[in-house]
Amino acid sequence: MRFSLITLTYNKLPVTSRCLTAILRDTVCDAPWELIVVDNGSTDNSADWIEQHLIPYGAARNVTVRLLRNSENIGCSKARNQGIAAAIGEYLLFLDNDVTPRTRNWLQILLQEHLSDPTIAMVGPKMVYPLPNAPIQCAGVAISPQGRVCFRGRGSSNNDPTYTTPTDVQCLISACLLIPAHLIATHGGFDPVFHPVQFEDFDLCYRLREQGWRARYTPAAEMYHFESTTTQGTSAINNAAVVIRNGLTFKNRWQHMFATEAGPTDTECQWLKLPPLPPLADIPDPLPML
Incomplete structure (x- = not known):
């Protein structure tokens, strides 16, 4: 198995059904891949x-779809660590349940960028809003010397030249x-100290980067992101308090x-x-697809 896609669900069936259906419908990949869905007690x-x-x-x-129920x-x-333990793919692809492809061969593009240099460990696409002209939602993450986080390119035009070339982030x-x-x-995998969500992905990136690995943004692959749908309105999560604590x-x-x-x-991180x-x-x- 070449790729194991791992996604989490917790209620929000309308967006889950739309986005996971689109992942299966719109992804073009010659290599075998599986989709592992971990349902967190919906x-x-x-x-x-x-x-x-x-x-x-x-x-x-x-495509084999496997369901793990909590x-x-x-x-x-x-x-996510449950999904990792169940995965059989050579490559793991972590995917939120509110993301769909804009580029059909996105998996192969991410893999090609990873294979372009042996020090590249992590690769992410250009995340765009599901709006006309697909403005940028996130072109990788930048962090100030004081620890303030910003999403590169957030709200910028899709063709802003600052975000049209592969870049270490x-x-x-x-x-x-x-x-x-x-x-x-x-x-x-992901450190459970960052419970229930927020900053666990940044922590993983820094853990790998501390060992000399690189995180790479590639704009050739684009994914629509229905931003914050996964956690928005979830009564069990006080999002502001979680961001402060985990931050x-x-x-x-x-x-x-x-x-x-x-x-x-x-x-610049405002x-x-x-x-x-x-x-x-x-x-x-x-x-619309590219």
């Missing part, structure tokens, strides 16, 4: 839908992240690295307020 029939509809849909496309929400790190987001399985086996843990752990890197200033996305039902399905 109460809205998400797991039943995966079992009854997504698994047969994948089988019809020669009786409760154990958080992102532990659930400080971090990548786990909404769509390729890593060889052997590196996870050697260095470990401090990340900062204390990795300040010795990002304080010496040529990251942006705190001013979070750009953007209009909310339209309701899911008002966003075309399928979305």
Whole structure:
């Protein structure tokens, strides 16, 4: 097996069904791949839908879809680590349940970028909003010397020349992240201290980068991201408190690295307020493909 795609679900069936169906429908890949879905105790029939509809849909496309059910929400790190333990692919692709392809051969593009240099460990695509002209949602992550985080290119035009060439970055987001399985086996998966979500992906990036590996952004692959759908409105998560707590843990752990890197200033990391996305039902399905 070449690729194991690992995604988590916790309720939000409308976006889960739309996006995971699109992953199976719109991905073009000659190499064999599987989709592992870890359901974190959904109460809205998400797991039943995966079992009854997504698994047969994948089988019809020669893609094995496997469902792991948890009786409760154990958080992102532990659930992703469950998916890692079940995966049989040479490469692991972490994927949020609110992401769909804009580039059909996105898997092969990410792999090609990884193979372009033996020191590249992690590869992420250009994440774009599901809006006309596909403005950028995230072109990799930058961190100021003081530990402030920003998504490179957020809100910029899709063809902004700053984000049209492959680039080494400080971090990548786990909404769509390729890593060889052997590196996870050697260095470990996601740290459950970042419970239930937030900063576990940045921590993994820095853990690998501390060992000399590189994180690479490649704009040749584009993925639509229905930003924050996975956690938005989840009553069990006080998102602001989680961001503060886990952000401090990340900062204390990795300040010795990002304080010496040529990251942006705190001013450059100010979070750009953007209009909310339209309701899911008002966003075309399928979305335009490249």
